[in-house]
Amino acid sequence: MSPEWQAVVEEDNGTYTCVMPLPVRQKFGIFYLQQPLFCQQLGIYAVQEPRAEVVEAFLAVVQQHFNYTSGYTFCTANTQSLQHVVRQEEVQVLYTHYLPLQYSYDQLWKGYNRDRKYNLNKARRESLSLVQSQDIEPLIHLFRQNIEHKVYGGVDQSAYTTLRQLYTACVEKGKAELVYTVSEDGSIAAGGLFVYYGGYIIYLFNAADAKGRKSNGRTLILDDIIRRNAGTRQILDFESPMIENIAGFYHSFGSMPVPFYEWRYNRLPLPFRLLKQVRQEVLLTFQRRQQQ
Known part of the structure; x- marks a missing residue:
């Protein structure tokens, strides 16, 4: 980097x-x-x-x-x-947000706030499939089409090259996990890149389109990461930016500001x-x- x-x-x-x-x-x-x-x-x-x-x-x-x-x-x-x-x-x-995962999934789920539980149950009724992938291009495409224009000062295109290089290195070292939500028609609406290192699961990069946001795709992805890693000595690091609505979204999973x-x-x-x-x-x- x-x-x-x-x-x-x-x-x-x-x-x-x-x-x-x-x-x-x-x-x-x-x-x-x-x-x-x-x-x-x-x-x-x-x-x-x-x-x-x-x-x-x-x-x-x-x-x-x-x-x-x-x-x-x-x-x-x-x-x-x-x-x-x-x-x-x-x-x-x-501040970032940390969620220790040493507890059972049932205990962690109880830490979700009411809105997050509601939106998670709603997402589960959307007939979405969670798919692990090693192709980062759909995630980059989602970001370019739906988030890039909101970034102050724009996004230098070299940033995507850097992200590809980082992802390749993490895959080679067995440290990366890339998850997408896939609709019944085969379209990808949301995705998240996670890096596992040093006892932390880092929510490094994510994006969703309007359909993915409406169907709570990222909620489904994060809940799946939490469920599969519950009961371990890892900490989910949301890498929260100092933006109130995003920090609030991560806090709704029971995470705490650090x-x-x-x-x-x-x-x-x-x-x-x-x-x-x-x-x-x-x-x-x-x-x-x-x-x-």
């Missing part, structure tokens, strides 16, 4: 004990950090929970080498260790700093309107 990535590393007798991946980009001769597509969280990964002084040292090294980050997000496991280290004016608290930090700072020379500030303010304004 970030071919020119670098890292800050702590070693102990030649063994990596703590690593912070850095998604490095370059523009106008300036190197900076930018969160890659399809990577909601990065951060500091350690053999043991990193001490505050280690975290502080890592951040200092990053700022020595890079004067700007458009937004670097730390994983949820870093939230506590970052609380008293980062400057509050340089971070924003974001905080993580996004790190932004700008120490560029004045002309570049002002330009970046203006662009950032425009983006934040759009994001706030989406949340309302």
